[in-house]
């Protein structure tokens with residue numbers, strides 16, 4: 001069994017980097033704070049006897065040798081970046097949970113046949129740089145390296161530049177054989193807590209599509225411009241936000257549909273907005289329903305634009321993956337782990353995207369979920385109990401050990 | 407008659423300061439560019455023999471002495487600041503039109519009994535610092551000096567600080583006797599151009615109310631958070647934007663209702679927005695209807711917030727003035743000027759607010775409008791013909807001369 005107190009202390013120590021007033025974390029990808037978080041992990045991993053490798057997307061691999069170092073490793077890990085107003089567990093729990101597995105193996109002098117690696121995947125959140133999971137996506141061959149390095153933030157800074165700047169532009173090539181991969185994460189939704197269950201055995205992740213939309217009308221004075229002659233891009237965006245919500249509700253209970261980001265131009269109180277950029281995020285565990293939602297979004301936006309005499313200057317799907325089934329054997333390893341420790345558990349589908357979704361394309365992969373309080377994540381008040389945190393890492397330890405022999 | 411070419415050339419020279427790619431101007435209040443524009447005007451006014459005074463709100467008074475300098479002056483002027491994507495005429499036409507009046511009097515060696523003053527009123531647009539017309543408002547006693555100097559932009563910089571920084575924090579006290587005031591401006595709406603009329607004799611300005619609204623919900627993950635349990639502040643804001651538009655249409659043709667500015671928090675693609683700030687601007691020439699619209703805005707926002715389980719963290723009216731009737735004698739002077747030059751003219755109500763609206767509280771005041779192309783203003787493509795520009799300044803000259811004797 002792992003050392004729950006040590007894991008908790010490490011999480012709280014890491015949470016100081018980018019700590020926010022309301023108890024959360026702001027550690028956006030490839031900022032100075034992200035670098036500090038990476039540096040701390042690298043130090044801890046070295047202290048635990050690991051060697052460190054960094055690939056060209058800045059993914060950090062902390063490796064504990066196996067008896068036969070030529071064998072493909074068993075991999076775990078998650079991300080160290082956060083949302084602008086994120087929590088202390090989203091991502092970093094999967095990284096430090098992996099480190100705790102290594103520390104525990106060290107405590108007990110356990111050798112494994114295969115090497116074990118704990119990975120920080122760069123820019124999982126997709127908040128500073130869209131889309132999400134871009135670096136695990138490049139690792140898995142879903143995106144090209146050029147695509148990954150050229151993702152830009154709102155100021156036009158690219159991931160490639162920022163990796164150089166913070167000293168995490170590594171030289172390892174992208175991708176390598178992985179024997180099995182596991183990712184430990186908080187659920188980020190309400191199901192486990194509502195049902196009083198400690199471990200989510202993640203069998204699949206729902207599919208998602210992200211869009212960027214720009215509606216263009218005509219900037220004009222808010223006073224002397226008669227209502228009927230206006231071409232108000234913000235009115236159009238507002239109706240699209242309502243549309244997206246209605247599409248999500250129409251496909252409830254499983255669908256999600258969200259507009260999270262809006263930029264209004266020129267954003268002046270007495271100017272009818274001439275241009276509005278906004279994002280759309282739709283999700284469903286059934287790819288056919290997701291495709292139906294896609295059509296509804298496209299048709300609905302076109303209709304709104306035409307009614308308001310706006311141009312749809314951009315309506316681009318910038319991110320898509322079909323629902324991801326995890327590997328049956330890896331899922332079993334997770335379930336066995338929960339049983340062995342006597343934790344209550346249930347199968348669950350992930351509502352969020354995770355680096356494991358892309359790893360699943362190149363290696364047998366599964367995930368371990370633990371509850372989070374109120375089902376709330378992507379919020380500074382995100383929280384979890386020390387018992388859940390300990391339980392998840394125990395299941396991870398067991399699942400990894402089960403796959404670490406020859 | 408004034409020199410139309412000289413006036414046009416001065417306008418085009420000034421338009422280089424803050425020129426934008428699409429042929430407009432970005433000269434936000436109290437920026438370095440605003441300072442450059444002011445400096446150029448001050449130089450031109452000095453070259454025309456004027457003395458310069460600056461009051462504590464940074465209003466710049468260029469004075470041409472009269473035969474009896476103890477008499478209250480006849481005043482004209484407007485503003486030199488612009489919208490973020492503004493045009494080459496909005497405001498500055500009234501300033502340089504006034505300067506052209508003085509240059510014309512100089513050309514012909516005309517002495518007036520009363521001094522004549524051309525004023526730049528600080529921060530008329532209300533874009534960088536809300537509300538609009540704040541410095542003419544302090545001059546007219548509508549706002550206190552403390553209130554004016556403490557208006558802050560989105561970065562928290564105050565007008566007081568920025569006036570100091572650009573060297574336009576003057577020491578003249580606020581307010582003084584004015585014999586009569588005229589403001590020359592483009593219409594910023596479509597009426598004159600549609601009817602093929604050159605001069606608008608402005609009899610009144612419609613009333614307006616501005617609001618700041620903050621809706622608060624709960625930030626949460628866009629993936630695993632079920633639709634029914636969401637408290638999406640952006641969905642609430644979107645419905646409010648639609649509401650404001652419907653209120654404007656319901657009171658058409660005279661009403662206007664606009665949301666021009668939105669700030670989403672945390673503005674991340676995969677986070678359900680927890681907090682949204684937006685502004686509302688409603689206008690009507692009848693104060694009773696404006697009050698009715700105010701009730702509809704307040705009730706509508708409260709209803710939307712309650713339906714979506716959002717908190718209305720802020721709903722504050724930050725700016726209000728009742729419809730402004732201009733002075734009958736000054737209006738007559740404008741009408742006489744148009745007649746004298748044989749310009750087509752009609753009475754018109756201003757849809758925009760102008761510094762003249764506040765001056766009207768402390769002095770007999772009226773305005774001269776000329777058309778603008780397509781009725782478009784607060785847009786880089788704002789435009790006007792040299793003929794209109796010349797005609798408006800001729801009417802201003804005549805109206806001012808008519809009031810400049812003892």
Ligand SMILES: NC(=O)NCCC(=O)O
Nearest residue numbers: 124125132352353629676
């Ligand atoms: N786990 C997580 O928050 N991932 C971000 C990508 C997504 O929005 O699903």
Ligand SMILES: NC(=O)NCCC(=O)O
Nearest residue numbers: 223270530531538758759
């Ligand atoms: N003239 C003008 O654009 N004034 C700005 C204040 C308003 O929005 O009415």
